[in-house]
Amino acid sequence: MRRPTSYDVARAAGVAQSTVSRCFRDDGGISGDTRARVHAVAAELGYTPNAVARSLILRRSNVVALIVTDFTLRTNPHVIDGISQALNAAGKRLLLMTVSGDNDVAGAVVGAMEYPIDGLITGALIGDENLARFLARGVPVVSLNRRVDRARVDCVATDHATAAGEVADLLYGAGLRDFLCMTGPVDSAVNAERVDGFEARMRERGGARVARCVSGAGYDEGRAAFAAYVARHGRPEAVFCANDQLAFGVMDACRHDLGWRIPEDVAVVGFDDLPEAARPAYRLTTVRQQFEEIGRAAIGLLVRRIAAPEAPARTVLLPGQLQRRASTL
Amino acid sequence: MRRPTSYDVARAAGVAQSTVSRCFRDDGGISGDTRARVHAVAAELGYTPNAVARSLILRRSNVVALIVTDFTLRTNPHVIDGISQALNAAGKRLLLMTVSGDNDVAGAVVGAMEYPIDGLITGALIGDENLARFLARGVPVVSLNRRVDRARVDCVATDHATAAGEVADLLYGAGLRDFLCMTGPVDSAVNAERVDGFEARMRERGGARVARCVSGAGYDEGRAAFAAYVARHGRPEAVFCANDQLAFGVMDACRHDLGWRIPEDVAVVGFDDLPEAARPAYRLTTVRQQFEEIGRAAIGLLVRRIAAPEAPARTVLLPGQLQRRASTL
DNA sequence: TTGTAGGCGTTATCAG
DNA sequence: CTGATAACGCCTACAA
Numbered sequence: 001m002r003r004p005t006s007y008d009v010a011r012a013a014g015v016a017q018s019t020v021s022r023c024f025r026d027d028g029g030i031s032g033d034t035r036a037r038v039h040a041v042a043a044e045l046g047y048t049p050n051a052v053a054r055s056l057i058l059r060r061s062n063v064v065a066l067i068v069t070d071f072t073l074r075t076n077p078h079v080i081d082g083i084s085q086a087l088n089a090a091g092k093r094l095l096l097m098t099v100s101g102d103n104d105v106a107g108a109v110v111g112a113m114e115y116p117i118d119g120l121i122t123g124a125l126i127g128d129e130n131l132a133r134f135l136a137r138g139v140p141v142v143s144l145n146r147r148v149d150r151a152r153v154d155c156v157a158t159d160h161a162t163a164a165g166e167v168a169d170l171l172y173g174a175g176l177r178d179f180l181c182m183t184g185p186v187d188s189a190v191n192a193e194r195v196d197g198f199e200a201r202m203r204e205r206g207g208a209r210v211a212r213c214v215s216g217a218g219y220d221e222g223r224a225a226f227a228a229y230v231a232r233h234g235r236p237e238a239v240f241c242a243n244d245q246l247a248f249g250v251m252d253a254c255r256h257d258l259g260w261r262i263p264e265d266v267a268v269v270g271f272d273d274l275p276e277a278a279r280p281a282y283r284l285t286t287v288r289q290q291f292e293e294i295g296r297a298a299i300g301l302l303v304r305r306i307a308a309p310e311a312p313a314r315t316v317l318l319p320g321q322l323q324r325r326a327s328t329l
Numbered sequence: 330m331r332r333p334t335s336y337d338v339a340r341a342a343g344v345a346q347s348t349v350s351r352c353f354r355d356d357g358g359i360s361g362d363t364r365a366r367v368h369a370v371a372a373e374l375g376y377t378p379n380a381v382a383r384s385l386i387l388r389r390s391n392v393v394a395l396i397v398t399d400f401t402l403r404t405n406p407h408v409i410d411g412i413s414q415a416l417n418a419a420g421k422r423l424l425l426m427t428v429s430g431d432n433d434v435a436g437a438v439v440g441a442m443e444y445p446i447d448g449l450i451t452g453a454l455i456g457d458e459n460l461a462r463f464l465a466r467g468v469p470v471v472s473l474n475r476r477v478d479r480a481r482v483d484c485v486a487t488d489h490a491t492a493a494g495e496v497a498d499l500l501y502g503a504g505l506r507d508f509l510c511m512t513g514p515v516d517s518a519v520n521a522e523r524v525d526g527f528e529a530r531m532r533e534r535g536g537a538r539v540a541r542c543v544s545g546a547g548y549d550e551g552r553a554a555f556a557a558y559v560a561r562h563g564r565p566e567a568v569f570c571a572n573d574q575l576a577f578g579v580m581d582a583c584r585h586d587l588g589w590r591i592p593e594d595v596a597v598v599g600f601d602d603l604p605e606a607a608r609p610a611y612r613l614t615t616v617r618q619q620f621e622e623i624g625r626a627a628i629g630l631l632v633r634r635i636a637a638p639e640a641p642a643r644t645v646l647l648p649g650q651l652q653r654r655a656s657t658l
Numbered sequence: 659t660t661g662t663a664g665g666c667g668t669t670a671t672c673a674g
Numbered sequence: 675c676t677g678a679t680a681a682c683g684c685c686t687a688c689a690a
Contacts, residue, residue, distance in 0.1 A: 003667095005666090005667055005668085006667070006668070007667080017667090017668090018668095018669085018670085021667095021668065021669065021670090022669095025669085049667085049668075050666090050667050050668065051668095052666090052667080052668085053666075053667035053668035053669085054667080054668055054669070055668090056666090056667080056668070056669095057667090057668055057669045057670080058668085058669070
């Protein structure tokens with residue numbers, strides 16, 4: 001019932017505790033003979049090195065903390081999967097902390113701060129002063145999909161603005177001039193980059209009208225907000241949505257609430273390329289984010305920074321890949 | 330850069346280290362005066378108690394490990410969200426370990442075993458002997474959606490069999506007699522419970538034919554496998570799918586690959602009630618699993634068992650809620 | 659109410 | 675190649 005320690009193994013194997021320790025780290029200086037005996041005894045006793053004691057002395061835990069909003073967890077689990085797999089490959093563990101709508105961030109930060117974590121990956125806004133606290137402790141920080149202008153904070157993100165510009169080109173090129181952007185929540189930096197990128201390109205091209213509609217981040221919010229918008233302002237020629245969930249909501253509003261055809265009456269574009277986007281129900285033109293790749297890149301940045309803590313901050317910008325489907329001409 | 334310790338705080342505040350320790354545990358026997366001073370100094374120094382050192386001496390870490398397959402992570406993130414939120418509420422941390430298709434389970438088990446975790450929640454098959462190792466260490470284990478016949482292993486699951494029986498009643502009651510079950514992968518115990526429950530009820534009712542079609546677990550697999558099946562065996566009257574993703578695949582195969590109408594030509598039922606199931610694209614009759622509630626219940630069981638380690642094993646069976654929609658008559 | 663001291667299970671440095 | 679032994683940072687009797 002009590003967990004066996006290296007002392008227990010040492011006693012049973014007739015060696016010193018330090019010898020057991022060495023055997024479990026493949027320290028090198030160990031005769032094959034004692035090595036085998038120690039491992040045999042350990043297996044019999046069910047001994048596993050105590051990661052906590054190891055972390056205490058090494059001052060690092062092999063654990064990486066990931067802070068994400070529950071919305072991200074529910075709608076982009078692929079990012080988390082990518083991170084998790086990359087961490088497995090790197091022999092590190094994942095401490096997952098979810099925050100509800102940028103709320104209870106404080107608790108997550110405190111939690112992460114109590115551990116000697118090898119690194120922090122954050123997909124949620126944790127605030128500048130919190131960021132500073134991690135950096136002050138020498139904890140490498142990687143920001144997901146959000147630029148952070150700060151020394152030693154690496155960043156991995158889809159190039160939202162450029163991709164949104166391509167979306168703008170596509171629609172503009174099709175002769176459309178009257179646009180609506182479903183921005184999602186106002187405080188989402190990611191969504192803002194997308195919408196701003198779209199608008200910027202439209203301004204360059206000239207002669208287009210771009211309206212904005214703010215809403216919650218999800219399907220239902222998008223569907224309702226869009227319906228309410230068009231009730232007051234009429235039908236735009238095309239709708240650019242800050243994410244696919246919003247786009248699904250808009251499409252369903254068009255077809256099922258308003259009786260409009262897509263793309264004949266209105267074109268719709270999303271962002272993310274969730275699996276559903278490609279399916280017959282939507283065939284949504286959207287921008288693919290390489291979710292798994294984002295996860296892998298984040299771990300790559302982390303590992304590099306652990307090796308070179310003072311290296312200049314890097315940003316890995318992954319291109320978004322425009323997927324043309326039947327929701328646009 | 331070096332993390333401040335309670336000694337640093339003690340020195341700066343002019344008290345003993347043990348006093349600092351007490352202040353951070355609200356130990357009681359501390360004068361409000363020193364308490365305030367210590368906290369002030371700690372804040373200034375940026376001191377946070379080291380969870381690792383605490384875990385070492387307390388022999389528990391306030392960390393709960395969760396082992397799930399990557400498929401679960403991607404398709405049922407709500408369960409994980411529920412667990413995460415319940416853990417937040419309970420003041421515990423989540424160590425997330427994903428395994429790919431019941432593969433690399435060994436690594437996850439080793440990882441979890443190295444920590445003095447407060448409990449283990451597993452949604453993946455980790456094997457009987459591994460289970461035994463955790464139990465031998467007195468680590469509470471909760472199994473998700475999978476019955477485990479073992480003393481002290483608690484379990485929280487949807488009542489798959491009963492719910493599947495209700496599905497059978499619904500279809501049988503509509504006069505249908507020729508069924509196909511999309512089982513998903515053969516080795517999935519959860520899916521098996523659902524399909525078995527469906528078949529059992531059909532046997533009770535009598536006069537029905539129930540065929541099975543094995544496939545992978547996801548949308549594409551279901552869509553392809555169903556199309557291949559009907560090419561050889563013709564059209565069933567109704568299809569019961571072991572999960573919603575399979576059902577979406579089947580529905581799209583029917584409408585877009587085969588040109589069949591739902592439910593006129595074939596009825597389709599799923600299991601899970603993912604958000605998409607309710608949307609106009611599918612309107613899928615399915616069984617709602619209370620994902621968040623599953624997560625909460627798992628933590629509840631864990632907390633209870635930590636308080637009473639030797640209590641008899643409990644199973645929390647959550648009823649599945651049949652959602653009748655337009656994919657059935 | 660506060661201080662002293664031993665121990666939690668490792669790793670790592672020195673000797674031997 | 676192996677064995678002592680001092681940390682690592684905190685908790686907790688016990689003593690004052």
